[in-house]
Amino acid sequence: MYLVVGAGFLGTYLIKYLSAHTRERIAAAVRDPAAAKPYPRAEYVRCNITNPADVKSLASYCAGEPLTVFYFAALHNVDYLFEHGDEGRKVNIDALSHFLDTVPGIEKFFFASTDCVYGENAPGSPKFKETDLCRPINLYGEQKLEAESIVRAHSYTAVRFSYMMGPSLLEKRHFYDRLAEKLTAGQPVEMIDGMVRSALSYETAASLLARLSDVPAALLPDTVNLCSDGEYSKYDLGLRIAAACGAPETLVRSLPEAEAAAFFRDRRASRLVMDNLRLKNLLHIARIPLEV
DSSP states (O other): OEEEEOOSHHHHHHHHHHHHHOOSOEEEEESOGGGSOOOTTEEEEEOOTTOHHHHHHHHHHHTTSOEEEEEOOOOOOHHHHHHOHHHHHIIIIIHHHHHHHHOOOEEEEEEEEEGGGTOOOOTTOOOBOTTSOOOOSSHHHHHHHHHHHHHHHTTOEEEEEOEEEOOOSSSSOOHHHHHHHHHHTTOOEEEEEOOEEEEEEHHHHHHHHHHHTTSOGGGOOSEEEEOOSOEEOHHHHHHHHHHHHTOOGGGEEEEEHHHHHTTOSSOOOSEEOBOOHHHHHHHTOSOOOSOO
16 A cells, blocks of 8 residues: 655655556555545545554554555745744654554555755765765755654665746645746746756656666665756746746846845755656666656
8 A cells, every 4th residue: 555644745746646657555654634636536534643652543544564664744835844943843743753653554654755855965966876975064954864764674665856946736826836827927037046956846756756666675775856957046947937928028037146145034045956866776867857
């Protein structure tokens, strides 16, 4: 059985992909099943991952099934986390540890980590590989790196995701949707021209993660970078959204990195890009585009 813990933007894309490409049973653990995007083959289970009673109930629900788990539950807003670190620890670290100690039958476990664990690429340095030393520069990266150590202690896999974008499949709108709406209406948008990162569409990320789950457990490494081949600023991505909407590129206005940094509470990397060769080798593919 596939168990998706947290059906947010990426989790919902994954459920959609699995529903179309597998006959395995699919369960999704979510805070509010009524707010989840329904797919005919997905079963939604109410579960607040920070509530031990809910996790125990989820373990009973899954009992007897060999599980492939995709764990997305997290508090990941960098600036909110900066001001609510204790709350973040309960979600990002304590709940994860309790889940792994409580839910039986896990054969494969994919933990959604982040490129933020690396910190920042030095000027002129190559892309980060999984074997590189991690030096996170914000609390989000620090907590995710600590969570990864818990995942490795259980001999499972941490997947370091790049920045992701795409239309929301939920009623909750994504940043992408708000930008697309403005651009379609002929309204200008400001996008940061700097703070370059690896990136990937939600749809591509979901398909790659699902394919990664087909790799035999014995061949899965403890860490995998999941990103496209390119590196992009928010301004670059804004231009792509404008093109997708048929809007003039001139509506996307450049916001210098130095000005943008003044709006953030915690630090952001000026350049944060990952190497994806390990993923390519595991999936036997030659290139990974931003979008499928």
